[in-house]
Amino acid sequence: MKTIPLLFMGLFSIVAFGQFESGEDLLISDQQKDDIYLAGETIEINAVVRGDVVAAGGNISVNDSIYGDLTAAGGELFINQYIADDVRVSGGSITINSEIGDDLVVFGGEVILTKNAKVSGNLLCYAGDVKMNGEVVGMMKTTGADVTVNGTIQGTSKIIGEDIEIGDNARFLSDVEYWSSDGEIDFKESLVNANAQFNEDLREDRPEFSWVSFGIASLALWGFYMLSAFLVILVLHALFRKAFSKSVQTLQQHTIKSFGYGLIYLIGVPLLIAIAFMMIVGIPLGLFITTIFIFSLLFGHLIAALLLAYYVTQKNKKNWGFWSITFLALLLAIVLRVLTIIPFLGIILSVVILSFTYGALTLRALKNRNIPEPIE
Template sequence: MKKIFALLTMLTLALSVSAFRIEHGNNVAINQPVNENLYIAGGTITINAPVHGDLIVAGGTIVINDTVTNDILLAGGNVTFNGFVGDDIRCAGGDLHIVKNVTGDVVVAGGKVMIDQGVEIGNLLLSGGEATLNGKVKGEVKSAVGNFTFNGSAQKLVCRAGKIDFNGTVMGKTIIAAPEIVIGSDAIFHDDVRYWNKQGSLDFKQSLKNGTAIFDPSLKIERGGWHVLGFSLLGVLWFIGMAFLMIILLQYFFSPTMKNAGDTFITDSLKSLGVGFLFLTAFPVLIILSFVTIIGLPVGVILLFFYIMALLFATTITSVVVTNWIHNRKNYKWNFWQLVGVALGIFTVLKLISFIPFIGWLFMLIMACIAFGAILLNIQWRREHQQPEVIE
């Protein structure tokens, strides 16, 4: 707890010396200019005025209709970037649509990604189910997607996909690999092309201007190997890697708490369920109340951050608690890395269960509530005071 308190203190000091603004709610609209960093969490979010700072936003439907001077860090369901961005975009979501220029780089993971014609961006790192690039990338494109349609231009291109429709221009070297590659009549390659497709040959028509095309078997993609449950392999590996790292941190720094929570997980499951449900529902009220005063605002920001992190890593946290319950109940003698490995396996199973409509979501909600409750019941919130000495 001392480490957590010290971390909270440092974050509070950092936030107190920087200008920021926080908005939240089911429907959030920004209609006046914002001259500091902007943090938003909500259902439907619309930004109709310039943000002269960073934009950190999480929501269901997000529409950005005006300029963001600095970076954008975003997570959402349906997202439209309809305003100029003065620095980088890093985002994850369902449907992502970029309509205006981005001065910096774009790092994006989504189910469907669209970059419009006339849009200019720096570099592009792309992962998703379906992506269409109609604009101009002034630097390099790296992508691993299901279906990739390239109608724009780039300096360099590295793309692995299930299918590639190529009808754009690449000034530098190109690497493309997919079971199916279609080269359109408007495709132009100004340098060498290394490629792999299922047929083992490809008609480049008149697209090769200064370089040559080389079939490279080392680029081979095993059929279905780049997609898991509709997600690109790059996205899946990144997701599992983040979960693996979080499991290591939880088990290393909070091993006693997780061990005790494992005992409580089943032996006092009903109480844990109640406490966990109270945490998920009542904690946001505490956050809102902390925003009421200027003194409590930095603390509110920190609480909001940790609450969002708890929700994002709910499956990871649950998997660690369940692993410790199994370890304790069976009296196994697992070492640290065995615990981590089992937790990662349980995380994978829980994540697969969560894909089941309704039943999976309900199951995961109950499991997460029990896990959160078990952890909260085993945190030592204050020291036990020594009994006063009795003087006779």
């Protein structure tokens, strides 16, 4: 069994062909027939998705139609095309510039519904700065620090804001209940067969916007991270269960050698890639190795978590089953992720963790190919 090549090809298959995709920059350019789960720094959906989309990233853009639900969390979100079902999003800055087929639930620092935006269901919005310039067919409940309404709301409305501004194009076709720190405000000509009532009791629903937005976005990001990590760990565990179990034995027998071989991998592969790119005939091989190496770094802490989970169970002589080890690996992955984001120290920990992990897997692969193991 060639553990390392199979493991990397498994990672490549998950990213390239599976319903879960993860990477620094993700571009969905081919039509997706089923649900997809995305995690990356930059995510662009430029093709039709027939199922649901779950996404977490720094910058997320939806530029083609989604015929299921959209659940997303990120720094900046742009929804520029039709979403057929519910949308639940959170982030620092969120722009809705298309039609939403059902309900929209949004949490953010800044939320903008452009004049092209249409929510066919209900709108529930919690944000610091809200600009509603589109149309809401159902009811609207908006809570924010600065709230500007310059669109059309057909259902009943509840608006809570430190500062509420009603634009010249605003139209309320049903009753409005509101609270503003300035007291009663002028709704101008916006009320169409409707009444606006100032309600002091709504003040109790006013949150600390900045902390709420930040907290919700952070929790959402961690939630999506755990979902993404669980899916990857589940697939890797199912495909390479025996490989991880045997690699732990190698790690215990050749701890120092494992670290050394892993360090050679982390340093040697980039050198090999550089040499390949220097030769014209080696460019295709260099591109392939680069892709595999990047995937190994992206999924490194998840692979390490699985290896560590097997190490813990064997060290403590636990006879745990598949699911127990999977969930233990998820817990360890979260711990490793928290540790590796510590400035400077995180880089050192990442190098050490990946060295032990890929070193143990490499040594196991050498043994399976009947190559003599190094002598201590």
